[in-house]
Amino acid sequence: MxxxxxxxxxxxxxxxxxxxxxxxITGLTQWGAFIAMLVLIGNITSSGLQxxxxxxxxxxxxxxxxxxxxxxxxxxxxxxxxxxxEFLKVPFYLxxxxxxxxxxxxxxxxxxxxxxxxxxxxxxxxIVRQTIIPEMMPDEDLIxxxxxxxxxxxxxxxxxxxxxxxxxxxxxxNIFWIITSISFVYAGFAMLNLDIKRKxxxxxxxxxxxxxxxxxxxxxxxxxxxxxxxxxxxGGLIIGSFNLMIERMVNEVYxxxxxxxxxxxxxxxxxxxxxxYWIANNKIMFKKVHNYGYIYxxxxxxxxxxxxxxxxxxxxxxxxxxxxxxxxxxxxERNVMQIKVNPDLRGRVFGLWNTCSMLSMQVGALFTGIxxxxxxxxxxxxxxxxxxxxxxxxxxFYFINEKKKDDNYENKTI
Numbered sequence: 001m002x003x004x005x006x007x008x009x010x011x012x013x014x015x016x017x018x019x020x021x022x023x024x025i026t027g028l029t030q031w032g033a034f035i036a037m038l039v040l041i042g043n044i045t046s047s048g049l050q051x052x053x054x055x056x057x058x059x060x061x062x063x064x065x066x067x068x069x070x071x072x073x074x075x076x077x078x079x080x081x082x083x084x085x086e087f088l089k090v091p092f093y094l095x096x097x098x099x100x101x102x103x104x105x106x107x108x109x110x111x112x113x114x115x116x117x118x119x120x121x122x123x124x125x126x127i128v129r130q131t132i133i134p135e136m137m138p139d140e141d142l143i144x145x146x147x148x149x150x151x152x153x154x155x156x157x158x159x160x161x162x163x164x165x166x167x168x169x170x171x172x173x174n175i176f177w178i179i180t181s182i183s184f185v186y187a188g189f190a191m192l193n194l195d196i197k198r199k200x201x202x203x204x205x206x207x208x209x210x211x212x213x214x215x216x217x218x219x220x221x222x223x224x225x226x227x228x229x230x231x232x233x234x235g236g237l238i239i240g241s242f243n244l245m246i247e248r249m250v251n252e253v254y255x256x257x258x259x260x261x262x263x264x265x266x267x268x269x270x271x272x273x274x275x276x277y278w279i280a281n282n283k284i285m286f287k288k289v290h291n292y293g294y295i296y297x298x299x300x301x302x303x304x305x306x307x308x309x310x311x312x313x314x315x316x317x318x319x320x321x322x323x324x325x326x327x328x329x330x331x332x333e334r335n336v337m338q339i340k341v342n343p344d345l346r347g348r349v350f351g352l353w354n355t356c357s358m359l360s361m362q363v364g365a366l367f368t369g370i371x372x373x374x375x376x377x378x379x380x381x382x383x384x385x386x387x388x389x390x391x392x393x394x395x396x397f398y399f400i401n402e403k404k405k406d407d408n409y410e411n412k413t414i
Contacts, residue, residue: 005144006281015136015194016145019129022187024152026086029176029183030122031160032167033093036176037115040099044107078132078347079194085124086188090181092117097174127354131346134338135196143283146334150327151276158269216352218345224336225349227395231296231333232356234388238303239357240364241384245307248377254312263312267319275327285331290403292332293396298325300388307381 010017095114099107133145219225250260278284286292302322309315333353341349364384371380 004281005283006148006277009137009141009144009148013137013141015196016133018190018194019132019136020148020152022190023129023149024156026180026183026187027153027156028159029180031156032176033096033180035160035167036173037096040096040173041111044099044103044111078128078135079191079196082125082128082132083188083192085121085128086184086191089118089121089184090188092121093177093181093184096177123351123354127347127350130334130338130350131343132194132196133334134343134346136194139339140283142335142338143285143331144280146331146338147276147280147284147327149334150330151273151280154269154272154276154323158266158273216348218341218349219352222340223398224340227391228333228336229353229356230391231329231388231395232353233360234391235299235329236357236360237364237367237384238300238381238388240361240366241368241380244365244368244372245377245380248372248380249307249309249315250312253307253310253377254315256312260312264315264319267316268323271320271323272327275324276330279327279331284328285335286328288399288403290396290399292328293392293399295325295328295332296392296395297389299329300385300392304382304385304389307378 010020092114095110099110099114102110133149134142137145219229246261246264250256250264254260299322302318302325306315306318306322309318337346337349337353367384368380371383375383
């Protein structure tokens, strides 16, 4: 057997090891806190309309702020930004303890403010944890690092989906706020101790608004970044429909007990973990860029087929196929934004990507409900996958043509 690239990277790179450990710990505690939030908001609202409106509004506002946050991150030392943002989460998560002591509008406003601030801080840490990775290692290790991040995230989601609801059933919600806060104290100190000496960035343009425009200009001028941002929009539609469609298919189409939800989540999550680790360990990255067009097309096609399945077995097979092709997307997109974007612009590009992705997910969830209401379950995934498939085809032919142009140029100069 060849060298284990994952083990090699983790053992030789102390900084990245700290980043992974804190990601795992805070990821697991936040999943418990996320379930606890759902229980809490159910307790302080008295109707489905109140619940849906409060949850959507409190979650949407941080999404619109992500791009602006990216501009702020680019102006300061990433290590310090990460340390401060992790520590600021501590008092706000603890404030959730006070919410049940109020009623009506007071409770709703307090919940909104806490979740809004927590969402902003989480957007900061999400962006920083991506932009800081190239500062820790050479470019050749980024494939392994990004794939390993995807593997870890999938593992956390798998554990959370399998155990989150069960654990919340047996413990007070206050336990989750306290444990989550403690995890951020640990993460903050760990990030402060990272051995990274980032070069001071000299901004030629000190006007913040103009700096934001520079970030947009990068996306406009770099074809790779442009496509990644477009795929954030089309992929977000698919991800936004994911949870809703799994629930609909299990209950209304397959007509099996709720354990079917766990089966589908585990099929998708476990495949993501295995594929992510395989890609990380073997540093798999297609040399011919146009091959990622096939990946995006297959991602759209596999999701389009999901609502056409008739039983839990075929649904699980589609989940496995969907997760398999999806495993190739994350390392490619992260590499594009980490390697093809200047260090002093990465925050803005990652912030823009996060905004596109998260906003599109909300739109995808909304469209899912509308399509179910007027057309039925069977039409959801084919309709929401169309843009992903079409953009994948455009991506494929664009880079095939670019390759032909390069080949023709080389032939002429020989």
